[in-house]
Amino acid sequence: MKVTGAAGAAAALTGVAACSTDSSSKPTTSGTASPGAKSPPANLTGRIVRPSDADYTTASTGWDELFTHYPLVIVFAQETQDVVNALTWARQNDVALRVRSGRHCLEGWSNVDNGIVIDVSELKSAKIDASSSTATVGAGVNQMEAVTALGAQGLAAPTGTEGTVGLAGATLGGGFGLLTRSLGMASDNLMAAEVVVTSGADGARAINVDATHNSDLLWALRGAGNGNFGIVTSLTYKVHPLPQVTYVTATWQGLNDLQGVFDAWQRSAPSTDNRLTSQLEIHPEAILLFGVLSSGSEAEAKQLLAPILSVGKPDVSTKNAKWADTYAGFQIPTKDEPANWKFFSQFITDPFPSEAINLIGSFMTRAPSPDSNYFTNAFGGAVKGSEPPGGSAFAHRGALFYAEPGTGWGTRGGAPAQSDPTTAKAQAWIAEFSQALRPHVSGAYVNVPNVGMADWETAYWGSNVERLRTIKTKYDPGNVFHYEQSIPPASK
Numbered sequence: 001m002k003v004t005g006a007a008g009a010a011a012a013l014t015g016v017a018a019c020s021t022d023s024s025s026k027p028t029t030s031g032t033a034s035p036g037a038k039s040p041p042a043n044l045t046g047r048i049v050r051p052s053d054a055d056y057t058t059a060s061t062g063w064d065e066l067f068t069h070y071p072l073v074i075v076f077a078q079e080t081q082d083v084v085n086a087l088t089w090a091r092q093n094d095v096a097l098r099v100r101s102g103r104h105c106l107e108g109w110s111n112v113d114n115g116i117v118i119d120v121s122e123l124k125s126a127k128i129d130a131s132s133s134t135a136t137v138g139a140g141v142n143q144m145e146a147v148t149a150l151g152a153q154g155l156a157a158p159t160g161t162e163g164t165v166g167l168a169g170a171t172l173g174g175g176f177g178l179l180t181r182s183l184g185m186a187s188d189n190l191m192a193a194e195v196v197v198t199s200g201a202d203g204a205r206a207i208n209v210d211a212t213h214n215s216d217l218l219w220a221l222r223g224a225g226n227g228n229f230g231i232v233t234s235l236t237y238k239v240h241p242l243p244q245v246t247y248v249t250a251t252w253q254g255l256n257d258l259q260g261v262f263d264a265w266q267r268s269a270p271s272t273d274n275r276l277t278s279q280l281e282i283h284p285e286a287i288l289l290f291g292v293l294s295s296g297s298e299a300e301a302k303q304l305l306a307p308i309l310s311v312g313k314p315d316v317s318t319k320n321a322k323w324a325d326t327y328a329g330f331q332i333p334t335k336d337e338p339a340n341w342k343f344f345s346q347f348i349t350d351p352f353p354s355e356a357i358n359l360i361g362s363f364m365t366r367a368p369s370p371d372s373n374y375f376t377n378a379f380g381g382a383v384k385g386s387e388p389p390g391g392s393a394f395a396h397r398g399a400l401f402y403a404e405p406g407t408g409w410g411t412r413g414g415a416p417a418q419s420d421p422t423t424a425k426a427q428a429w430i431a432e433f434s435q436a437l438r439p440h441v442s443g444a445y446v447n448v449p450n451v452g453m454a455d456w457e458t459a460y461w462g463s464n465v466e467r468l469r470t471i472k473t474k475y476d477p478g479n480v481f482h483y484e485q486s487i488p489p490a491s492k
């Protein structure tokens, strides 16, 4: 997703303590309450925010201000037991619930009117075990915090590109970025998790999920875990030594070189050296290329990108630096980003014909705002190479690249989206744009949901849908975790 920006965000370690996640709730690996068993009445615990509280608006507002909700109560969990209590309370009081971590859901589905938001963003812990090459983090850690904490030990795990996105939310839907071709999806590196699931008639309990305990749920969490089966409270990742990267950016002014640049990129980026991942952004006024070569020199990076860089006369810059510093350098502070955003996700398995590339150029010439672009991220490499042991629900390994038309407009804290005249224009533009490309694309990415898409389950998870429904039936038979595009139990 869009990474354009000046050097920015400082490394954000604040609040990430070197400790393990809560143990008071004693997660179990097996056993369950009988289906009819009732739990004692639960009370809400943790930091509670209600509509009458002064910080209610701040506590409720998501990153994408196109969507506004008015929840009954928001629980900021401080430990796993707060999540168990909140889920039990919601069930006992028949209150709609949503799970939230980094607040970047692109359809507002981590919030709900008149319901309870169970927010795990204050579960900020990080325990790195270099000897076993694993890191266990609280589900509230965001991507910048994870990259920073790992980088301090010369380690890395793949994440998405925007630091403020929740690591949990990104991982549970897949999670690609500039290390994808070298290290796989974020979810490919998920080894274990603690998850609060429903229990008995009206209760909840924390369970451990790994290769030998509840391994069916681990498979499902790798690409289909967003708000579907339970509330993830901690995640354990495989981590990798990564002392240094070369970061390359290139800019072509105007769109005259679009055919040449796009075609060279789509024919080389998905099949080049696995250490190199690159992205293209087509904007109304320019074409941008971003690339990260893991553990390689600037000369090597330029050589690998030569098929693309040799088109036209781009301005090229390269920087050899630590991954965490590189990552911090391309962040844009949220306050500087437009308030409202709309994207459509798509995967591409055959190179675009020139007709499709022309469509991108033509839609860019009538973009509704300067913050409109067509974004691509190369696949292949480690994503195509292999699934993690135990497999994964992520269904797009064969794609050449991921892509999305996107547009942002409006000022944060300014006019609400409903009264902004650009809103209707932007929504019409992106709907027409994504529809025009339909003959050339397939599938969709659950982390960038396509609202209103026919057969969205198959678009997200392909042939994995039936298995996901069976796992849903096992862990959430009453469909307590449901929203517009949640996975239904097999019987429904």
Ligand SMILES: Cc1cc2nc3c(=O)[nH]c(=O)nc-3n(C[C@H](O)[C@H](O)[C@H](O)COP(=O)(O)OP(=O)(O)OC[C@H]3O[C@@H](n4cnc5c(N)ncnc54)[C@H](O)[C@@H]3O)c2cc1C
Residues within 6 Å of the ligand: 001, 002, 063, 098, 099, 100, 101, 102, 103, 104, 105, 106, 109, 110, 120, 139, 159, 160, 161, 162, 164, 165, 166, 167, 168, 169, 170, 171, 172, 173, 174, 175, 176, 177, 225, 226, 227, 228, 230, 231, 232, 233, 447, 448
């Ligand atoms: C600016 C921006 C840039 C992005 N860039 C990328 C990118 O480079 N690569 C990429 O792969 N994706 C990218 N995305 C998509 C991103 O991965 C998803 O929006 C992600 O789901 C957001 O997670 P979150 O925790 O921040 O959001 P939230 O709104 O908190 O949650 C998103 C979804 O996950 C569920 N969820 C959150 N926490 C938990 C939990 N602990 N347990 C169970 N379910 C949970 C929520 O219920 C909701 O359905 C980007 C999104 C934005 C807005």
